[in-house]
Amino acid sequence: MSSREPRVKVLIADDDRIAAAVLAQTLRRWDFDVTVASDGAEALDQLLAAGAMPTLAILDWMMPRIEGTDVCRRIRSEMPLANMYLMLLTSLESKERVIAGLEAGADDYLIKPFDPEELRARVNVGVRVLALQERLAERVKELQDALASVKQLRGLLPICSYCKRIRADDQYWIQVESYIAERSNAQFSHAICPPCASALEREIEQHKNNRSQG
Amino acid sequence: MSVATDSTAILDLAALERQTGGDASLRREIVRMFLEDCPLRVDAIGAAIAAGDTASLVSSAHTLKGSAAYLKASIVRGHAADLEQCAREGRDADAAAVFEKLRDAIGELLPELHKLDR
Numbered sequence: 001m002s003s004r005e006p007r008v009k010v011l012i013a014d015d016d017r018i019a020a021a022v023l024a025q026t027l028r029r030w031d032f033d034v035t036v037a038s039d040g041a042e043a044l045d046q047l048l049a050a051g052a053m054p055t056l057a058i059l060d061w062m063m064p065r066i067e068g069t070d071v072c073r074r075i076r077s078e079m080p081l082a083n084m085y086l087m088l089l090t091s092l093e094s095k096e097r098v099i100a101g102l103e104a105g106a107d108d109y110l111i112k113p114f115d116p117e118e119l120r121a122r123v124n125v126g127v128r129v130l131a132l133q134e135r136l137a138e139r140v141k142e143l144q145d146a147l148a149s150v151k152q153l154r155g156l157l158p159i160c161s162y163c164k165r166i167r168a169d170d171q172y173w174i175q176v177e178s179y180i181a182e183r184s185n186a187q188f189s190h191a192i193c194p195p196c197a198s199a200l201e202r203e204i205e206q207h208k209n210n211r212s213q214g
Numbered sequence: 215m216s217v218a219t220d221s222t223a224i225l226d227l228a229a230l231e232r233q234t235g236g237d238a239s240l241r242r243e244i245v246r247m248f249l250e251d252c253p254l255r256v257d258a259i260g261a262a263i264a265a266g267d268t269a270s271l272v273s274s275a276h277t278l279k280g281s282a283a284y285l286k287a288s289i290v291r292g293h294a295a296d297l298e299q300c301a302r303e304g305r306d307a308d309a310a311a312v313f314e315k316l317r318d319a320i321g322e323l324l325p326e327l328h329k330l331d332r
Contacts, residue, residue: 017251018244018281022233025240062276091280113283116235 007033008127009053013043013068014060014089019112023058026116027123032056040066047075047084054083054130056123058110061090061101069104076105083133085126089114146185153183222288224319225326229286245330248281252320255281259297259316263309271301271309278316285327289319 010032014020017038024034037043040063047057059068066074068088075084088101088109101109107129108122157179158167165173177188192200234240255278262271279294293316300309 016277016280018247018284021244021247022240022284025237025243026235029235029237064273091276091283112280113233116233 007031008130009033009035009050009055010123011035011037011043011046011050011055011057013037013040013057013063013071015039015063016060019060019089023114023119026119030120030123032123039064040068040071044071044074047071047082048078050082050084051079052082054134056085056087056126056130058087058089059106060112061088061097069101069106072101072105083130083137085130087122087126153180224287224289224322226286226288233284233286242331244285245327248285249324249327249331251281252278252324256317256320259313262301263306263313266306268301268304272298275301287319287323290316290323293319 010027012020012023012027012034013036014023015038020036020038024036027034035046037046040059043057043059043063044066047055057071059071061068072086072088075082075086085108086106088104088106089112090097090101090109091112098109107126110119110122159165159176160173164176166176166179167173168179180186181188230241234244255274258274259271259278261267262274275294275298279291279298282288282291282294293312297309297312297316300306300312
C-alpha cells in the first residue's frame with residue numbers, strides 16, 4: 001500500500017472470529033502490522049503492554065469480560081499520555097451511542113459490517129493523528145533537552161579574572177568557550193577583535209624594535 | 215468485474231466479494247468458520263430460549279447477526295437482529311417464533327455456503 005516505515009501497529013478486538021478475520025486480513029492487505037484479541041480483557045492487556053508504541057485499536061463495542069467502551073475508559077485513565085487512536089465498532093448507529101462511545105475516550109467509530117473504503121479512509125485519519133502526535137512528542141523531548149542544557153548555564157560561575165577560564169563542576173578549569181559549548185548548542189568560531197588586533201600590532205612592533213636595538 | 219448486489223438474496227455473492235476485497239482464501243476461511251460456528255450458535259440460542267436466559271440469548275443472537283452481516287447473508291442477519299431485539303425487550307413468545315424463521319433461513323443458507331467451501 002505504501003512505503004511507510006515502520007509499519008503501523010493495529011490491534012483488533014472482537015469475539016466474533018469471522019468479523020476479526022475479515023478486519024485483520026483487510027488491514028494486512030494494506031500493510032498494517034495486525035494483532036487480534038478475542039475479548040476486551042485481552043485487548044486491554046495488549047494495549048497496556050504497548051506502552052509508548054503508537055497504536056491504532058479497533059474495538060468491538062459488545063465483547064465478553066470488558067466492553068469496548070470500558071477498554072477506552074481504562075486506557076484514557078491509566079495511560080493519559082499514550083499515543084493510541086481508539087476506534088469503536090458498533091452495529092447500532094444511533095446518536096446516543098456515538099456520543100457515549102466518544103465520551104468513553106474513543107477517537108472514532110465504525111458501523112458493522114464495515115465498508116472497506118470507509119474503513120481505509122478512517123484508518124488513514126488515525127495513522128495521520130498518530131504520526132502528528134509522535135512528531136509533537138519528539139519536539140517536546142527536544143525542547144526539554146534544550147531546556148535542561150540551558151539550566152546548567154545558570155547560577156554562580158567561578159571565572160579566572162586573568163585568563164577567563166571557568167571552574168567546572170569537576171573542579172577543573174576549562175576555557176570559557178568549551179564550558180559553554182558543552183552545555184548548549186552554541187558553537188564558536190575564533191577571530192581577533194579590533195582592540196586586541198591593535199594591541200597585538202603594538203606588541204609585535206615593540207618586539208621588533210627591541211630586537212633591532214639589541 | 216462489477217456484479218450487482220442483491221440484499222434480498224439468502225447470500226449476496228457480489229457483496230461478499232466486495233467485503234473480502236476479492237480475496238478468495240479469506241472468503242473460504244470465513245465460510246468455513248461460519249459452517250463450524252453456526253450449529254453451535256443455533257444450539258446456544260435454542261438452549262437460551264428454553265432456559266429463559268436473556269443474557270445468553272442476546273449474546274448468541276448478537277454474534278450470529280454480526281457473522282451473517284460479514285457473509286452478506288442478510289435474511290439470516292435480519293432474523294438474528296430481530297431475535298436479539300426480542301430478547302432485549304423480554305418478548306419470549308416472539309423470540310420463539312423468530313427463532314423458527316431463523317432456523318429456516320439458515321437451512322437455506324448452509325447449502326449455498328457448502329457450494330463455496332468446495
